Amino acid sequence: MSSVRLHGITKQYEDNPVIKGIDLEIADGEFVVLVGPSGCGKSTLLRIVAGLEDVSSGTVEIGGRVCNDVEPAKRGIAMVFQSYALYPHMTVAENMGFALKLAGVPRAEIAERVTRAAEILQIGHLLERRPKALSGGQRQRVAIGRAIVRKPEVFLFDEPLSNLDAALRGQTRVELARLHRELGATMIYVTHDQVEAMTLGQKIVVFNAGRIEQAGTPLELYERPANRFVAGFLGSPRMNFLPGMLAGEEGPAVHVRLAGGSIVDVAADASRAAPGAGVTLGVRPEHLRVAEANEAGLPATVALVEYLGDSTIVYAQVEGVPEMVSLKCRPDAPCPERGARVTLAFDAGHGHLFDADGAALPRARLG
Numbered sequence: 001m002s003s004v005r006l007h008g009i010t011k012q013y014e015d016n017p018v019i020k021g022i023d024l025e026i027a028d029g030e031f032v033v034l035v036g037p038s039g040c041g042k043s044t045l046l047r048i049v050a051g052l053e054d055v056s057s058g059t060v061e062i063g064g065r066v067c068n069d070v071e072p073a074k075r076g077i078a079m080v081f082q083s084y085a086l087y088p089h090m091t092v093a094e095n096m097g098f099a100l101k102l103a104g105v106p107r108a109e110i111a112e113r114v115t116r117a118a119e120i121l122q123i124g125h126l127l128e129r130r131p132k133a134l135s136g137g138q139r140q141r142v143a144i145g146r147a148i149v150r151k152p153e154v155f156l157f158d159e160p161l162s163n164l165d166a167a168l169r170g171q172t173r174v175e176l177a178r179l180h181r182e183l184g185a186t187m188i189y190v191t192h193d194q195v196e197a198m199t200l201g202q203k204i205v206v207f208n209a210g211r212i213e214q215a216g217t218p219l220e221l222y223e224r225p226a227n228r229f230v231a232g233f234l235g236s237p238r239m240n241f242l243p244g245m246l247a248g249e250e251g252p253a254v255h256v257r258l259a260g261g262s263i264v265d266v267a268a269d270a271s272r273a274a275p276g277a278g279v280t281l282g283v284r285p286e287h288l289r290v291a292e293a294n295e296a297g298l299p300a301t302v303a304l305v306e307y308l309g310d311s312t313i314v315y316a317q318v319e320g321v322p323e324m325v326s327l328k329c330r331p332d333a334p335c336p337e338r339g340a341r342v343t344l345a346f347d348a349g350h351g352h353l354f355d356a357d358g359a360a361l362p363r364a365r366l367g
Helices: 042-050 092-102 107-121 136-148 166-183 194-200 218-223 228-233
Strands: 004-013 016-026 031-035 057-062 077-080 154-158 186-191 203-208 211-216 240-250 253-258 263-267 278-283 298-307 312-318 325-329 341-345 351-354
Touching: 004 042, 016 042, 016 211, 031 042, 031 194, 042 057, 042 077, 042 154, 042 186, 077 136, 092 107, 092 136, 107 136, 107 166, 136 166, 166 194, 186 194, 194 218, 203 218, 203 228, 211 218, 211 228, 228 278, 228 351, 240 325, 253 278, 253 351, 263 351, 312 341
Parallel strands: 031 186, 031 203, 077 154, 154 186
Antiparallel strands: 004 016, 004 057, 203 211, 240 253, 240 278, 253 263, 278 351, 298 312, 298 341, 312 325
């Protein structure tokens, strides 16, 4: 397998810049997920790595070799697309081995590679079937098997699970993670689904408007987002955002006055922001809770309760805040009912502060 290095990558269609200066290094054997909203440039970047799109500027290195002018078939990559693109008149075995046949690989070796890939993907019993006799999940595994038999240096996945239903997506995520462990392959995976990103990626790269907002492990991005965009994109339900202003500090705790007049404490370093500066408080739904008796917090009215089985999501309107906030209750914990007047609270160490430009203020430790 090989590492991938992108330096200064830009891509522009006439007057429309799509990729705006990307620097990214992907280690040999690493599983990296490119995630972001539709139209942010992540699929275009994947196609640039594959050689299906030319760069406007910058360099693409695969295995230490500059590949800007190398045709796709000679880059040592294999790509799995959103559509399965299987030949309907061919069997599964013929579909998986077709590229090898075109390349002049001996028939015995093709059969060996196809059999091995089928064993890895647990589709050996399907080799003589044709695509019309397969489920969506089985077709996707055949498409992945077609990539495996080529023994590429790098696997590229472009939203491969988007055509599957929720249950199949979950099952296929598990299979992809197992495949990566078994092959030890370098994999670059594009998705707009943050659940896929959090569960599959060793490293997540969050895209927005053609730029990288932040790259790191799933835990790093979830617990220490670099800005409001990353904080709001990762997590379901998304992070709650409440406007406010700095009202002083005491030790590692910063006092924040929220719209509506409530004052809360957040463990943050506000040295780069003056008292009175506008900030946004971010609190994830699982860290927001109904306050105990006589505990200070945010007065709110419950607007909606969603029972999901493994958890309950409560939506509430906080006084002075235009958007509703959400909190996640455990199934064994009591939850307020619709219309209830409650006070919401959170621990200071679980709050995030963002300045007027959306950049995260450094977090501080309590105690």
